[in-house]
Structure formats: C-alpha cells, structure tokens
Amino acid sequence: xxxxxxxxNENYQPGLSIxxxxxxxxxxxxxxxxxxxxxxxxxxxxxxxxxIDQDIDTAAxxxxxxxxxxxxxxxxxxxxxxxxxRNDNHFEKAVLAHFNILEEDGKWFTQRFVTIGYYALVxxxxxxxxxxxxxxxxxxxxHKEVPDLILxxxxxxxxxxxxxxxxxxxxPIGYNLLPEKFTIPELQKLYETILDRKLDRRNFxxxxxxxxxxxxxxEKKSNVAHKAPNLYTFDKDKYEEVLKNGLNQGW
Amino acid sequence: xxxxxxxxNENYQPGLSIxxxxxxxxxxxxxxxxxxxxxxxxxxxxxxxxxIDQDIDTAAxxxxxxxxxxxxxxxxxxxxxxxxxRNDNHFEKAVLAHFNILEEDGKWFTQRFVTIGYYALVxxxxxxxxxxxxxxxxxxxxHKEVPDLILxxxxxxxxxxxxxxxxxxxxPIGYNLLPEKFTIPELQKLYETILDRKLDRRNFxxxxxxxxxxxxxxEKKSNVAHKAPNLYTFDKDKYEEVLKNGLNQGW
Numbered sequence: 001x002x003x004x005x006x007x008x009n010e011n012y013q014p015g016l017s018i019x020x021x022x023x024x025x026x027x028x029x030x031x032x033x034x035x036x037x038x039x040x041x042x043x044x045x046x047x048x049x050x051x052i053d054q055d056i057d058t059a060a061x062x063x064x065x066x067x068x069x070x071x072x073x074x075x076x077x078x079x080x081x082x083x084x085x086r087n088d089n090h091f092e093k094a095v096l097a098h099f100n101i102l103e104e105d106g107k108w109f110t111q112r113f114v115t116i117g118y119y120a121l122v123x124x125x126x127x128x129x130x131x132x133x134x135x136x137x138x139x140x141x142x143h144k145e146v147p148d149l150i151l152x153x154x155x156x157x158x159x160x161x162x163x164x165x166x167x168x169x170x171x172p173i174g175y176n177l178l179p180e181k182f183t184i185p186e187l188q189k190l191y192e193t194i195l196d197r198k199l200d201r202r203n204f205x206x207x208x209x210x211x212x213x214x215x216x217x218x219e220k221k222s223n224v225a226h227k228a229p230n231l232y233t234f235d236k237d238k239y240e241e242v243l244k245n246g247l248n249q250g251w
Numbered sequence: 252x253x254x255x256x257x258x259x260n261e262n263y264q265p266g267l268s269i270x271x272x273x274x275x276x277x278x279x280x281x282x283x284x285x286x287x288x289x290x291x292x293x294x295x296x297x298x299x300x301x302x303i304d305q306d307i308d309t310a311a312x313x314x315x316x317x318x319x320x321x322x323x324x325x326x327x328x329x330x331x332x333x334x335x336x337r338n339d340n341h342f343e344k345a346v347l348a349h350f351n352i353l354e355e356d357g358k359w360f361t362q363r364f365v366t367i368g369y370y371a372l373v374x375x376x377x378x379x380x381x382x383x384x385x386x387x388x389x390x391x392x393x394h395k396e397v398p399d400l401i402l403x404x405x406x407x408x409x410x411x412x413x414x415x416x417x418x419x420x421x422x423p424i425g426y427n428l429l430p431e432k433f434t435i436p437e438l439q440k441l442y443e444t445i446l447d448r449k450l451d452r453r454n455f456x457x458x459x460x461x462x463x464x465x466x467x468x469x470e471k472k473s474n475v476a477h478k479a480p481n482l483y484t485f486d487k488d489k490y491e492e493v494l495k496n497g498l499n500q501g502w
Binding site: 112116 | 307497501
C-alpha cells in the first residue's frame with residue numbers, strides 16, 4: 001500500500017475497495033496468492049482502492065498490478081462485501097502507525113469500506129508476481145494451508161472458491177492450466193482438485209466428451225509402463241464457443 | 252427519493268447505491284417492478300442509498316421498502332456496476348432541480364456512484380407495492396415491454412435476468428410461484444417463461460423428476476376435457492435441502 005493513498009484521497013472513490021482472489025493451479029495443486037505487509041502479523045488478499053476515473057473492472061486490473069506486478073490476468077467480479085463490522089480497528093491503526101499518520105489525518109482510510117471481490121484462475125508457474133523495492137512478501141500458498149487473514153478476507157476467499165466450483169458447471173476450464181497435450185485423467189485431476197472430491201471416471205469421461213471441446217490425438221502418453229492413456233488437446237474454436245455460450249447442461 | 256438524503260448525507264455510505272430488480276411471475280407472465288418519478292421521463296429500478304450503519308444486505312431490504320413499501324422479500328446480490336460513465340448528468344440535474352437544490356449543494360448526490368444489484372423472484376399477485384403519499388408510479392411491467400430506463404438500469408436488469416436463468420441450473424424454483432397443487436406442464440411453463448424458450452417435454456419430466464423435490468398426488472387436474480394431467484406438490488423438506496446444497500447436476 002502506498003502512503004500517498006492514505007492522505008491524498010481525492011483521486012479515489014471513497015469507502016470502496018477491491019480485493020483480488022488469484023487462484024493458481026499446477027500439477028494437481030491449488031494455491032492462492034497472498035501478501036504479507038511488514039506492519040501486519042496477518043496475511044491479506046492483494047487489494048486496493050478504486051481510482052475515481054477508472055471503471056471498477058479496470059480498477060481491479062490496476063489494483064492487482066500495483067500490489068503484485070502481475071499483468072494480463074483476466075479477472076471476474078464475483079461478489080461485493082459490505083458488512084458494517086468488516087472494518088477492523090486494529091488493522092487500520094497498524095497501517096496508519098506504520099506510515100506515521102495521525103488518526104485524525106487518516107479518516108479517509110478509517111471510514112467504512114465496502115469491497116468488491118474479483119477472482120482469477122491461472123497457472124502459478126506462469127503467473128509470477130514480481131515487485132521491486134517492496135517490503136511486502138507475496139506468496140502462492142496452498143489453499144488448504146491459508147494462514148490468518150486480515151478483515152473478512154477469509155470469507156472473501158471462501159466465497160471465491162465456492163464461485164469457482166459453481167463455474168465448473170457453467171463453463172469449460174483447463175485451457176492454459178494443462179500442458180498442450182494432456183490425458184483425460186490429468187483433466188479429471190484438475191476438476192477433482194478444485195472440487196476437492198473424487199469424481200467417477202466413466203461419468204467424467206462421458207460428460208467431458210459430450211461437451212465437444214476435446215480433440216483426441218493419435219498419440220499416447222509416453223513414460224507410462226503399460227496401458228498408456230491417449231493424449232488429447234483442446235479444440236480452441238469449440239472451447240471459445242462453449243466459453244461464450246455456457247455449458248448448457250441445464251434445461 | 253427523499254429530499255433529505257440529497258443534502259443530509261452523513262448517514263449514508265458515499266458514492267454507493269443499491270438497485271433492486273424484482274421479477275414477478277404469475278400465470279406464465281414474467282414482469283419486473285419499475286418506478287417512475289414525476290420529474291423524470293424515464294422509468295427506473297427501485298433503488299436508493301446505503302445507510303452508514305447497515306450491512307449492504309440489510310440496506311437492500313431497507314431500500315426496497317422505502318421505494319415500494321414491500322417487505323419480507325428475499326433479495327440476492329448478483330453484481331456490482333461501476334462504469335465511470337454510468338452517471339448521467341441529465342438525470343442528476345433533473346433530480347436536484349425537482350427538489351430545488353443548487354448544484355453546489357448537491358455535490359454528494361452528483362459524485363460518482365457505484366451501485367450494487369440485488370434481485371428477487373416473487374408472485375406479482377401476492378407481492379403488492381404500496382406507497383402512501385407518493386408521487387411516484389410503481390408498476391409491474393412485462394419484461395418484454397420495458398420502457399426506457401434511467402442511467403444503466405437496463406444493463407442491470409439484463410444482468411439480473413441472465414443471473415436468474417443461470418440460477419435455474421443451480422437451484423430449484425417454483426415454490427410460492429405456483430398454486431400448491433400444480434401439473435408438470437404448469438411447472439414447465441414457469442421454466443419456459445423465464446428462459447424464454449420451449450423445452451422438450453420428456454426431457455423436462457425426466458430432469459425435474461430426478462431432482463426429487465416433487466410429490467405426485469393421487470389427484471388429477473379437473474376442468475380438463477380428457478387426459479387430465481396428474482397433480483403434484485413440492486416436497487418442502489427435500490426442496491429446502493436441494494435449495495441449500497444446489498442441484499448438483501454437475502460433475
């Protein structure tokens with residue numbers, strides 16, 4: 001967080017922030033990007049304020065870039081959090097003290113804040129946070145080993161994960177998260193990791209095939225002792241089409 | 252809208268509003284609740300500001316009640332709208348002029364506003380707006396005959412309808428919208444009205460039966476010439492259970 005924002009606030013929408021939940025998948029691991037500021041003993045989601053001249057979707061990109069240096073990540077809005085008690089006196093006082101700002105000068109920062117949540121799912125080996133001259137720690141942390149978070153950030157994270165799981169029923173997933181050529185068991189593992197439960201092999205094969213986004217290659221996975229599984233790739237055009245129109249598994 | 256809010260603003264969260272999209276269903280008609288203020292030539296969604304001491308979910312209930320007199324309606328947050336250009340000088344000036352407020356005194360009202368959208372689906376014969384001493388017109392209007400709306404309210408309405416359609420894939424619907432005893436064709440009509448497309452009769456029967464929320468009654472619909480269809484009712488316990496856990500038609 002930059003000191004300027006705390007006392008020079010005309011350039012930001014009052015009482016409104018954005019928090020980003022960036023999920024990272026690779027090799028059957030689901031992680032989440034968290035930040036720890038030197039003046040806090042808890043971790044936080046990468047968040048920040050809304051520039052007065054930016055649409056909120058643009059502001060989300062700005063916020064993520066400012067906090068993590070990351071660019072080109074497609075962020076989706078999922079919910080807005082606005083309990084009165086989500087503000088936390090302890091956290092706010094610690095921030096002001098760290099920047100040597102008197103409480104009376106930091107009223108813009110200590111007012112009630114409502115926050116808009118955005119999330120993304122990326123490959124954590126490809127999406128690498130980079131901050132120069134930052135005293136903050138930025139880390140990919142396993143989603144099952146999330147430490148104590150500030151404010152209501154745990155609630156925001158849980159809601160984002162729940163949204164991601166629901167999205168699995170509405171749109172395809174996997175592009176940019178798996179190698180170009182992959183096996184059905186690898187794709188199934190991606191779903192199982194996000195859903196945190198085992199799926200029936202035949203059922204999964206039937207459903208994923210029915211969507212029509214896979215191209216079966218005339219190749220088998222090597223380095224496998226016996227019964228080498230077939231390799232597949234995404235049919236990019238069909239994938240994009242389903243992404244646009246939804247899975248339509250419904251009525 | 253009350254004049255007090257426009258110039259006595261300390262009791263409200265700055266730059267944040269709530270807009271409610273209330274869908275009403277009855278007898279195969281889908282309507283939406285719209286308001287027309289005397290000082291505007293366009294209609295609007297029932298909306299308002301966020302009391303500084305209320306959680307946003309509570310504020311949504313307050314806003315709907317203030318604008319329509321309606322109570323006891325379950326509102327679901329669906330998205331937040333924050334394009335910079337969503338504000339509309341014309342609309343704001345008309346409101347200030349109507350209340351005889353100078354532009355310099357109405358700065359709280361003319362600042363940039365981000366709005367949180369909430370929606371509900373009710374029976375429009377049961378949920379009746381009532382406002383005493385109001386100069387506003389409140390009406391249930393067919394969702395296909397929506398007139399010009401202020402600001403980005405058309406976009407908000409479209410997004411709410413899209414969300415409602417997606418929700419059909421995630422949870423059961425119909426309780427409180429159909430008579431206590433209903434036929435499968437009546438239930439199918441509800442889905443078709445919301446989705447705005449015909450559904451295959453057998454497919455629908457199979458899917459709706461599989462969810463396990465229907466109880467087949469030992470009665471047939473009367474007043475039907477021949478082939479009287481069976482009557483059903485919702486199994487309330489199972490309905491609530493599925494509502495809680497989701498349809499799980501997914502993976």
